[in-house]
Amino acid sequence: MAATTMAQALNRALRDAMTADERVLVFGEDVGQLGGVFRITDGLTRDFGEQRCFDTPLAESGIVGFALGMAMGGYKPVVEMQFDAFAYPAFEQITSHVAKMRNRTRGHLSVPMVIRVPYAGGIGGVEHHCDSSEAYYVHTPGLKVVSPATVNDAYTLLREAIDDPDPVIFMEPKKLYWSKEDIELRHVDEPLGHAAIRRHGKDATLIAYGPSVPVALQAAAAAAEEGIELEVIDLRSLVPFDDDTVMRSVRRTGRCVVVQEASGFAGFGAEIVARIQERCFHSLAAPVIRVSGFDIPYPPPMLEHSHLPSVDRVLDAVDRLQFTDEPDHRYLTGAHS
């Protein structure tokens, strides 16, 4: 079986959803003939026709507001924002209307739709092409926010997002578009909101999502060589947030590092840390530490490697958890310092 990329998995998810439900429509800028700048919608117009997958005028607020109207008319739009920072003109539509329509109308109107946002960095993109904008969306009640980190999750989370009765902001980590897995894509029929434990460990918990999951896994592999067993949780869904999986893990390990690519100040990681200290305080052997991008506008591509959380930066944070009950631990020997 040929390896599948995350981009191909997303394409398959759209195809399968469009086949399963003719109300599912894909539209946005360049998603038609071109197949999207990242080719996520490749061939959809050819195979499903221009009625099902079509280009729109270049106007993000227009795309989202128009999609809301179509959702009122019985369709299930899946729209593309092309790049994270290009979605900001649609922010009012997303926060004031898409997020609130169910609540405003006391359940009479719902607007099930998916807003796909290719996000985050690591691809050498120039200015305005690499924002980690998830915190803006998770702060808005009424929106669900998910981000896949694996090829199979890209498929199954997008299927779940399209099936979901509420609007979903689907954050696609651009740098993982070309990651590959040799697997058969399968549709898991479960609601959004479940985190996945990607690696089991007993010494500390690493919490990550989207583009930071591979970083956390590499850090865990490196730590394992030094005898530290890190548990890695891939949140998959930021909203709804899986308190249960996170808290159970942290209570068991007593130590935790939260990894996110976005700037740290008032970011989503801060919410995770606050929830953990409220619920697991007596289980904690060390303060919960955040590893994040710096609090700077996204840097030029030739400098982004200094900004993005690296495996070393994660391991340094793990060191700061002070495994004092393990006398031979490398923290005491100065490794990674």
Add this chain to the structure above:
Amino acid sequence: MSDHIATDLLPSATPVRYLAEDGTTVDGPAGYTLPSVEELRDAHRRMVVGRRFDAQSTALTKQGRLAVYPSSRGQEACQIAAAMVLREDDWLFPTYRDSMAMVSRGMDPVEVLTLLRGDAHCGYDPNAARVAPQCTPLSTQTLHATGLAYALRRNGTDSAVLALIGDGATSEGDFHEALNFAAVFEAPVVFLVQNNKYAISVPLDKQSAAPSLAYKGVGYGVRSEQVDGNDPVAMLAVLHKAFEHARAGAPFLIEAHTYRIEAHTNADDATRYRDSAEVDRWLDADPLARLEKHLRGIGALTDEDVAEAQAEGERLAADLRSRMNADPHLDPMALFDHVYARPTTQLVEQRDLLATELKAQEG
């Protein structure tokens, strides 16, 4: 070729008008079907009732029964024509100032006023009424109207959509994106701009340098017209034509020249930015008086007809008063309803917290 297209799309040089301010007929442009006398009698009755509803709502604000009420007094011709041209299966996208149009469409006035009373954001079922929630942000709903209009056409119906906005809203980006999308997707939608001359305190000449707000349609390929918004005959004629176009897949933009007689809302002091002489001039152009004079002039309206319409208005006002005098029953626990189809675990926890607080308050 391009000259031809521009000519097709351009509004007339002056606002379409068929009734002078004294109620006598004037020669308006050809190409419009004028409303029948029966329609005009209906419009008159609706305008009388609508004005009474508006006055009662303003009074309810002064009594503290409404959090706020943006009056549409003076804009009755626009409001009533908007309600009259809509079929039952058409959709209306109103703003906060369009309560009169909603009531005239047949909606329960108390449900219409729920937003402004402050107990719920939308007091009615939009699907049942075919009326979207009243929109407070400016022009955002024009995109929803366009998307829904396109969906209706794709669903194989000939239903159409009317989006109401004011003059200030034509400066918003969403208005322009909506015109563009509507034209590109051939959505059956009519945009009616009620140019009442002020966006809160900012006068039109600080809002737009366009010769007419209707000119804003031309650049997008949207047919446009400007109309005397205080002339009920012209309003009905132009709206009917606009809906014919819309149902054929050609969106339409109308600028109705009218005037907001009252302040923006009860919280606004209009004397700070306009003088009473200006208001007086517009009182002379009153749409209701104009239609009444016209209908009496052609022998189509009697004192009894007027009294009957006024009595209907009084009944509505009395009913509204008594129902609004009762405090609405509010359940704080409903705050957590309808945030999501299924509440998150975090919302369930917060709901439990509020329930505990409420119980403690009771005890």
